[in-house]
Amino acid sequence: MGDWGLGMGDWWRTVTALRADRQKTGPKASLVPNPPSLIPSPPGIRFEWLSAATLAGVRDDLVTLLQSCVHSGASLGFLAPLSDSEAGDYWRSIAPQVESDSRALLVARDHTDGRVVGSGQLAFESKPNGRHRAEVNKIMVLPSHRRRGIAARVMHELERLARERAVWLLFLDTSEGFSGARALYESLGYTYAGGIPDYALDPDGRPEKNAIYYKKLGG
Numbered sequence: 001m002g003d004w005g006l007g008m009g010d011w012w013r014t015v016t017a018l019r020a021d022r023q024k025t026g027p028k029a030s031l032v033p034n035p036p037s038l039i040p041s042p043p044g045i046r047f048e049w050l051s052a053a054t055l056a057g058v059r060d061d062l063v064t065l066l067q068s069c070v071h072s073g074a075s076l077g078f079l080a081p082l083s084d085s086e087a088g089d090y091w092r093s094i095a096p097q098v099e100s101d102s103r104a105l106l107v108a109r110d111h112t113d114g115r116v117v118g119s120g121q122l123a124f125e126s127k128p129n130g131r132h133r134a135e136v137n138k139i140m141v142l143p144s145h146r147r148r149g150i151a152a153r154v155m156h157e158l159e160r161l162a163r164e165r166a167v168w169l170l171f172l173d174t175s176e177g178f179s180g181a182r183a184l185y186e187s188l189g190y191t192y193a194g195g196i197p198d199y200a201l202d203p204d205g206r207p208e209k210n211a212i213y214y215k216k217l218g219g
Helices: 012-025 027-031 052-057 059-071 084-100 150-164 182-187
Strands: 045-050 103-110 116-124 133-141 169-175 191-194 210-216
Touching: 045 052, 045 150, 052 059, 052 084, 059 084, 059 116, 059 133, 084 103, 103 150, 116 150, 133 150, 150 169, 169 182, 182 210
Parallel strands: 133 169
Antiparallel strands: 045 103, 103 116, 116 133, 169 210, 191 210
């Protein structure tokens, strides 16, 4: 659960900026799904869709990213401490899905050294009656690169890909507790649908209710 790699304070600057822009443009601005003017590209960061081959080439960076987020308290489906082998096994496990195009993996790279400093995923539904929807997974940003709008831009790019693939319903879940990111999701137009008490353990081992969100994409 809770595929979100940001702590409560780490995304507040992004939330504040988005709300300020919406106040300037009027109340109808919130009805427009992620217009580019509200989600600027963070300076010094480039974004790249990975194939299974390119995923293997940056696996060490991805292991570091996942470990850093889990160890800083993010609810990502793992408990702390997260070992190198467990983190590596996770990235190897999704490579076949990336290869088959049932999962899309986006990374954010630092221009200065090419390191992967953030990532996000879309898991597409294969059942005929559910191909209009996809699940947002593992939105992560290195602690050293937070408060730059990277996570918001990752979400924007995932939504752009979803539209291109005729997917118009996105859903996700996060933790209701400190390790979740409800305010950011809501600032990006996601609707809270409820949660299940004690659904999963946060990284520190405490049971926590999850928070389920969805968004219907516009044109």
